[in-house]
Amino acid sequence: MKENLYNYILGIADNSLILGQRMGELTGHGPSLEIDIACTNISLDLFGQVRSYYQYAAKIAGDGRTEDDIAMLRKERDYLNVLLVEQPNTDFAYTIARQYLFDVYHAMFLTALQSSHDITLSAIATKSIKEVSYHQRFSSDWIKRLGDGTNESKLKIQNAVNTLWTYTDELFHQTEADKAMVTEHIGVDVTQLKKAYYQKVTSLLTEAALEVPKLKWFQKGGKSGIHTEHLGYLLSDLQYMQRTYPNMEW
Amino acid sequence: MQSNLQHIDPILYPILEQVSDPEIPVLSIMDMGVVRSATISDKKEVKLQITPTYSGCPAMDVIGDDIKTILNKAGYNAHIELVLAPAWTTDWITPKGRKALETYGIAAPLEANADKEVLLNGKRMVKCTNCKSQNTRLVSQFGSTACKAQFQCNDCLEPFDYFKCLK
Numbered sequence A: 001m002k003e004n005l006y007n008y009i010l011g012i013a014d015n016s017l018i019l020g021q022r023m024g025e026l027t028g029h030g031p032s033l034e035i036d037i038a039c040t041n042i043s044l045d046l047f048g049q050v051r052s053y054y055q056y057a058a059k060i061a062g063d064g065r066t067e068d069d070i071a072m073l074r075k076e077r078d079y080l081n082v083l084l085v086e087q088p089n090t091d092f093a094y095t096i097a098r099q100y101l102f103d104v105y106h107a108m109f110l111t112a113l114q115s116s117h118d119i120t121l122s123a124i125a126t127k128s129i130k131e132v133s134y135h136q137r138f139s140s141d142w143i144k145r146l147g148d149g150t151n152e153s154k155l156k157i158q159n160a161v162n163t164l165w166t167y168t169d170e171l172f173h174q175t176e177a178d179k180a181m182v183t184e185h186i187g188v189d190v191t192q193l194k195k196a197y198y199q200k201v202t203s204l205l206t207e208a209a210l211e212v213p214k215l216k217w218f219q220k221g222g223k224s225g226i227h228t229e230h231l232g233y234l235l236s237d238l239q240y241m242q243r244t245y246p247n248m249e250w
Numbered sequence B: 001m002q003s004n005l006q007h008i009d010p011i012l013y014p015i016l017e018q019v020s021d022p023e024i025p026v027l028s029i030m031d032m033g034v035v036r037s038a039t040i041s042d043k044k045e046v047k048l049q050i051t052p053t054y055s056g057c058p059a060m061d062v063i064g065d066d067i068k069t070i071l072n073k074a075g076y077n078a079h080i081e082l083v084l085a086p087a088w089t090t091d092w093i094t095p096k097g098r099k100a101l102e103t104y105g106i107a108a109p110l111e112a113n114a115d116k117e118v119l120l121n122g123k124r125m126v127k128c129t130n131c132k133s134q135n136t137r138l139v140s141q142f143g144s145t146a147c148k149a150q151f152q153c154n155d156c157l158e159p160f161d162y163f164k165c166l167k
């Protein structure tokens, strides 16, 4: 089995799975009907992308594991998503800030992944980038509306950005699988995206009349399976059916 | 390189045309452009390639099953492969398909630039499917399914879906 490629795919897919689950939690709980539908649409896009990645990963594993096994039956430490995407829906501002901070990275990452020498990853990226550009429009729009809205909305979105900022640096950390895949022209060198990411985010936050947090110390660990306490709760929800009724089918 | 061209055996076309998108029943899968190739390989064995509109489109599984069922009835054995490249675009919806959408009450996708103007800058270019007025407003970029946005007509107040441009 191509261990590095397998781990590399999970690193990408797990971000979308966990963020998709977070957005899906808002089904029937969005602050308004339109936003409820928007969040669940984003969730559906992410889950769709995840299926393509996990199907490919299952093929590489080649040991009978299916896409569902990979999604549903791993333990917390085996998930390789960044800490940012597992942060909870504390309030609507947190949902939007988390989405925006990930969308900007996601769009840049997929743009670069389109040139991957791996044709499956390149095809998934080309497909997904079209959907993610809609996500980014949605979250950017709301950052501006909240930042440039009432005193209350401004306070809330600023708080959310300040709290989540500590998880942004991890997006640009390289894992062993990353390094190996970059060498083979399959993976994206995320360190190269960092400067453009912070430029883009800074420019939008400024336009939204928000302050750009100044931090020297950042949280990390998700990419190597060390998560915040929130992931365990999320997984117990996500995996409930498969754990309670093993092998059940829809 | 995979090409943008479809390869559909003319014998199979009228059969496949009877399968529609479960979420937009007036739209045949052939007019939607999701069937990229359909060939009869060995007498009664049919090989098909289909491509999803959106990654998470739950209709794809149903469409696959429907294709198998209808080809079975016609005496064929179908093998379906889901392909991602080249990625589906709204350009592949046929003129007949666009017309079916409009009649059904879903505004057909505009060109990419116009679509951007409408969704980002609030330009009034989407025609109301009820009264044809262009005095319409975007309610939400996300609609009842991943491929649609919600609009409302300012003149007759009809709420309707707009099929977003995907390029």
Ligand SMILES: [Zn+2]
Binding pocket: B128, B129, B130, B131, B132, B133, B153, B154, B155, B156, B157, B158
């Ligand atoms: Zn009207």
